[in-house]
Amino acid sequence: MSNHDIGKLAEPEEKVYTTLNLGPTHPATHGIFQNVLKMDGEIIVEAEPTIGYIHRAFEKLAERRPYNQVTPITDRLNYCSSPINNMGWHMTVEKLIGAELPKRVEYMRVVVMELARIADHIICNSVIGVDTGAMTGFLYIFQWREKIYDIYEQICGARLTTNIGRIGGFERNFSDKVWSLIDDFVRDFPKGLTEFSNLLERNRIFMDRTINAGPVSQKMALEYSFTGPNLRAAGIDHDVRVMNPYSSYQDFDFTIPIGTQGDVYDRFMVRQQEMWESLSIIKQALKNIDRKSPVFSGDVPEFVLPEKAEVYNNMEALIYHFKIVMGETEVPAGEVYHSVEGGNGELGYYLISDGGRTPYRLHMRRPCFIYYQAYPEIIKGSMLSDAILTMSSMNVIAGELDA
Amino acid sequence: MSELEVKRTKLEMAKMPEGMEGPGFFVTSLEKVVGMARKNSIWPLPFATSCCGIEFMATMASHYDLGRFGSERLSFSPRQADLLMVMGTIAKKMGPVLKQVYEQMAEPRWVLSVGACASSGGIFDTYSVLQGIDRIIPVDVYVPGCPPRPEQILDGVLKIQELVENESFRRRDSPEYKALLNSYGIE
Amino acid sequence: MNTAQHVQALNQQAQPLHDTVLARLTEKFGDAVLGSRIDYDFPVFEIKREAICDVLKFLKDDEQLNFHFLTTACGLHFPDHHGREMGMMYQLHNWPANTRIRILVHFPDQDAVMPTITTIWPAANWMEREAYDFFGIIFKGHPNLKRILNMEDITFFPLRKEFPLEDPTREDKDDTMFGR
Numbered sequence: 104m105s106n107h108d109i110g111k112l113a114e115p116e117e118k119v120y121t122t123l124n125l126g127p128t129h130p131a132t133h134g135i136f137q138n139v140l141k142m143d144g145e146i147i148v149e150a151e152p153t154i155g156y157i158h159r160a161f162e163k164l165a166e167r168r169p170y171n172q173v174t175p176i177t178d179r180l181n182y183c184s185s186p187i188n189n190m191g192w193h194m195t196v197e198k199l200i201g202a203e204l205p206k207r208v209e210y211m212r213v214v215v216m217e218l219a220r221i222a223d224h225i226i227c228n229s230v231i232g233v234d235t236g237a238m239t240g241f242l243y244i245f246q247w248r249e250k251i252y253d254i255y256e257q258i259c260g261a262r263l264t265t266n267i268g269r270i271g272g273f274e275r276n277f278s279d280k281v282w283s284l285i286d287d288f289v290r291d292f293p294k295g296l297t298e299f300s301n302l303l304e305r306n307r308i309f310m311d312r313t314i315n316a317g318p319v320s321q322k323m324a325l326e327y328s329f330t331g332p333n334l335r336a337a338g339i340d341h342d343v344r345v346m347n348p349y350s351s352y353q354d355f356d357f358t359i360p361i362g363t364q365g366d367v368y369d370r371f372m373v374r375q376q377e378m379w380e381s382l383s384i385i386k387q388a389l390k391n392i393d394r395k396s397p398v399f400s401g402d403v404p405e406f407v408l409p410e411k412a413e414v415y416n417n418m419e420a421l422i423y424h425f426k427i428v429m430g431e432t433e434v435p436a437g438e439v440y441h442s443v444e445g446g447n448g449e450l451g452y453y454l455i456s457d458g459g460r461t462p463y464r465l466h467m468r469r470p471c472f473i474y475y476q477a478y479p480e481i482i483k484g485s486m487l488s489d490a491i492l493t494m495s496s497m498n499v500i501a502g503e504l505d506a
Numbered sequence: 507m508s509e510l511e512v513k514r515t516k517l518e519m520a521k522m523p524e525g526m527e528g529p530g531f532f533v534t535s536l537e538k539v540v541g542m543a544r545k546n547s548i549w550p551l552p553f554a555t556s557c558c559g560i561e562f563m564a565t566m567a568s569h570y571d572l573g574r575f576g577s578e579r580l581s582f583s584p585r586q587a588d589l590l591m592v593m594g595t596i597a598k599k600m601g602p603v604l605k606q607v608y609e610q611m612a613e614p615r616w617v618l619s620v621g622a623c624a625s626s627g628g629i630f631d632t633y634s635v636l637q638g639i640d641r642i643i644p645v646d647v648y649v650p651g652c653p654p655r656p657e658q659i660l661d662g663v664l665k666i667q668e669l670v671e672n673e674s675f676r677r678r679d680s681p682e683y684k685a686l687l688n689s690y691g692i693e
Numbered sequence: 694m695n696t697a698q699h700v701q702a703l704n705q706q707a708q709p710l711h712d713t714v715l716a717r718l719t720e721k722f723g724d725a726v727l728g729s730r731i732d733y734d735f736p737v738f739e740i741k742r743e744a745i746c747d748v749l750k751f752l753k754d755d756e757q758l759n760f761h762f763l764t765t766a767c768g769l770h771f772p773d774h775h776g777r778e779m780g781m782m783y784q785l786h787n788w789p790a791n792t793r794i795r796i797l798v799h800f801p802d803q804d805a806v807m808p809t810i811t812t813i814w815p816a817a818n819w820m821e822r823e824a825y826d827f828f829g830i831i832f833k834g835h836p837n838l839k840r841i842l843n844m845e846d847i848t849f850f851p852l853r854k855e856f857p858l859e860d861p862t863r864e865d866k867d868d869t870m871f872g873r
Contacts, residue, residue: 127603128553130582135555135600155842156600157555160632162827163851163858175629182557198733201699226560245567252564262564263653264557328763328816346791435696438732440784440795442764451765453782466782468765476819502556505597505842599844631859631866633851634843 120148123487127156132494133230134501138479145486150479154472158505165465169430170196171270171406173462178264180469181503184223184446185265186215186255191443194349195452196270197403199439204401208272209351210388211399214285215258215267216350216443217381217388221292222251223446224332224374227498231371232303234495235312244299250288257281271407272400282394289385296378304375310368317481317493319365327477330470331448333497336373337365343444354391355384367489367496374498405432431460447471447498471503520546537675544588544614545671546576548663551587553607555594558621558653562593565656575663584610589666590643593653595623596636608643609692613678616669618662619645622652644686703734710792711736717758721751737795745781745798746808752785752794753813760785760794763814768824770802772854778802779830783810809835827852 126137135156141149161180165173177188190212197204225248232240252262257280259267268274303309319329324337334341340359344352360376362369400407404423413420426432436458442451448470457463474497482490523542525534550572554562565572572578581587584607596604608617619639622628625648627637639645646669649662677683687693711731718726718738725744730737740748752760762785769780777799786793798807809832810817821832822841829850832838839845849856859866 127600128607134559155597155840155844156603157595157597158599158634158842159595159597159630160634160851160858164630164632167858179557182560201696203699226563242568245564246569249564249567249569262655263561325762326815328814341788346788435700437700438735438737438795440733440735440793449764451784453765453767453784455769464769466765466767468784472819472823473765473816476816627860627863631863633856633858633860635860637860637863 118143127153132491134499134504136475136494136499136501136504138490140487140490142487145488147482147485147487147490150482150490152475152479154475155505157501159502161467161506162465165462167461169460170432170434170462171427172430173465174269175264175266177467178266179502180467180506181223181446181450181471181500182264183226183498183500184219185263186219186267187223187443187445188450189265189267190216190350191441191445191450192452193268193270194443195439195441195454196406196434197401198441199437199454199456200403200405200434202271202401202403202406204272205398206351207392207396207398208400210392211273211277212268212350213352213355213388214385214392217384218251218254218285218288220381220446221378222248223498224378227446227495228299228303228371228374230495231313231367231492232309234492235309237303237306237309240299240302243302244295247288247292247295250284250292254281254284254288257284269400269407271403271405274408276397276399277394285385285389289382289389292382296375296382300375304372313368313371313492313496314366315364316367316489317485317496319477319481321365323477323480324365327474329448329474329477331445331474332373332377333365333370333474334448335359336362336369338363343442343449347442349441349443355387357384367492370496405434433460434458442468445470447500447503448474467506469503469506471499472506475499475504540675541671541673545667548575548577548588548616548667548670549579549581549586550577550589550591550618550663551581551584551607551611553590553592553604555592555596555600556623558593558624561653561656562591562620562659565659570656570660572660572663575660575667577663584608585612587611588615588670589663590615590617591620592617592624592639593620595628595630596639597634598636599634601636601642604639605642605692614670614673616646616666617643618647618649618666620649620659620662621654622650625650628652643690643692700733704731707731707734707736710794714738714752714758714794717755718748718751722748732795735793735795737797739797739799742798742800742807745783745796746810746813749783749785749796749810750813752796759787759789760792762786762788763810763816763820764793766810766817766820766824768828768830768852769797770828770853772802774799776801779805779828781807781824781830805830807832809833811835826850829853 121142123140123142125140126132127135137153139151140147161176164176174189174192177192178185180188225244229241229244255265256262259265319337321337321339324334338361340361342359357380360373362373408427409420409424414424434456436456438455440451440453442449451468453466454462455464482493523534523538525532552562619625624639627635647662647665649658651658715729722744725741727739752758764784764786766783772778779802780799783796807830821835824830825838826840826842
């Protein structure tokens with residue numbers, strides 16, 4: 104190269120692209136995803152995602168486990184909102200055996216599921232904040248997640264991977280402590296959420312950073328089978344809770360927030376609004392639950408563990424107890440599909456039962472797995488830093504992605 | 507000032523190591539001073555893959571605050587990290603990546619294996635999951651639980667601190683340590 | 694309510710949809726529709742492998758049926774069903790009318806080849822890659838058919854029934870008495 108050429112811009116045909124390997128353990132990606140990016144300066148020209156870094160073989164594992172032992176596997180799908188996954192699985196099996204639950208149990212489930220949705224969105228939204236450089240929001244709102252953990256703990260003893268409830272209801276009734284914790288949460292959370300909203304929602308830096316970043320059009324969202332908040336941010340009001348109401352969601356009055364252009368800001372705002380809606384659903388459920396009632400499960404003796412006193416004194420109870428503990432419950436043969444609105448969208452279980460003690464085949468429709476494949480197309484032509492934001496705002500959870 | 511009554515928690519500073527003290531001087535072994543300094547300024551590298559990573563987030567957040575134990579600063583670069591915290595399932599596909607991260611870390615380095623999956627494969631005794639990270643890298647402290655509570659993770663970090671404080675200066679040069687690394691195929 | 698009544702009630706709800714879709718499909722494709730049934734609340738149609746692309750495209754584009762949304766797709770394996778060991782399941786959803794159907798395709802495991810539907814729904818891309826990874830079903834015309842979740846170099850298709858679930862390198866578990 105002669106001295107004359109220095110400083111001259113490169114001609115398009117001799118353009119040099121750099122390859123950037125983002126991940127699998129990049130600090131900016133939450134969870135382990137690998138993206139090999141072809142970069143033109145700071146613009147992404149092409150992206151090639153690789154997934155499967157925590158493939159744990161859920162579907163194969165489920166074929167070896169009795170029905171009530173599959174629940175712990177579902178915990179680890181979208182581990183930010185385990186209770187929703189648990190309930191989805193319980194309802195799938197209940198559909199298979201034709202169990203009907205009392206209203207009270209269904210409302211209790213709604214309370215738990217909506218708490219889980221709030222917990223899920225807290226993670227996602229606070230992490231969007233962290234990725235734009237605002238750590239404060241994360242530190243403030245995470246405190247409220249701890250309060251939800253406290254409620255879970257009182258109900259089932261675990262914080263994160265809850266294994267909450269059983270097929271046919273709950274493992275035990277909610278104690279007074281649970282109700283008082285939920286009351287406290289419902290009373291105090293608006294303050295915390297407002298504080299968080301004030302930090303970010305109309306924050307000039309945050310808005311400049313997120314508006315128009317990683318937009319998803321309606322057409323693209325439908326082609327790639329988007330569901331959940333990411334779809335609603337694109338402006339389509341699809342929600343499984345309304346479409347195919349389960350667990351008495353038809354009794355509740357709530358709105359589905361939608362965005363307009365499906366960018367990071369819309370996704371953030373949809374999740375923010377959904378937290379308010381969840382809170383309102385919890386309030387409505389609390390109003391209609393009889394707290395003193397002893398009913399916490401349906402009439403499903405094949406799956407609900409009998410009282411210990413019964414086991415000692417009643418032969419049938421003893422047999423059921425033995426069968427449940429050994430996982431020898433009989434279920435009818437058949438194929439069912441049941442879906443719930445998980446934290447990220449339509450979480451479906453496609454279960455083939457051959458009448459044996461374990462599922463013959465269990466396929467899980469994991470929303471993350473399906474919409475993440477649109478990621479390379481979304482980030483094409485955008486800046487690298489926007490791509491990171493796009494990923495965190497899509498709330499891609501590795502456990503659900505890789506199953 | 508007196509109107510505001512400040513409740514003070516009992517603070518404990520890092521303890522002085524044993525040594526000879528006199529007016530204007532203090533004599534102790536270098537090993538102890540270095541151990542004390544290292545112990546209270548561990549830079550962890552969070553290698554968070556799944557559920558345990560969310561509990562790690564809780565550990566880092568305001569409620570549990572790992573920063574109280576001198577690990578406020580996370581090092582996302584393995585080159586600067588002292589402590590590799592492996593949290594979550596390591597699939598066989600991920601194994602080589604983990605090993606590479608470990609190899610990139612500078613001595614002295616410690617490894618904390620958080621959760622059942624990282625320690626033994628946990629409930630995932632499947633074709634795709636590595637049955638414990640100690641098959642590919644040496645581990646100093648295991649934290650059981652699926653996932654462990656933040657208190658447990660903190661306890662694991664405290665155990666690491668104990669190891670860091672009491673480690674002999676020459677351990678990393680000893681033939682035993684070299685043999686240990688060689689048994690994992692690390693030069 | 695016992696199970697049989699519950700199933701019957703769900704079947705009855707799905708009956709009109711089943712009849713409509715079946716009538717349209719047989720009218721259009723004739724003997725490419727190998728069978729149909731109702732599983733709980735789902736009308737299920739078994740389609741000939743060669744016609745699957747056309748059928749799905751028709752179901753998507755037809756104005757009356759309008760199954761525009763591909764909910765999910767997955768591979769199946771029934772080693773005991775001779776001549777039709779492998780399968781693919783597609784699940785479609787019509788949002789405006791809120792109707793769902795399931796499409797099944799069965800084929801022998803010696804000839805586990807399927808046409809790709811990525812041209813109809815881009816979303817099918819990873820679903821098909823997953824089915825390839827798990828069951829070894831080859832999708833003809835797929836733009837990027839390689840393993841997605843497992844390592845590239847593994848030689849088996851783990852979700853086929855004959856492959857063991859457990860990690861073969863574990864020595865601490867004794868399975869002589871009870872199995873694992």
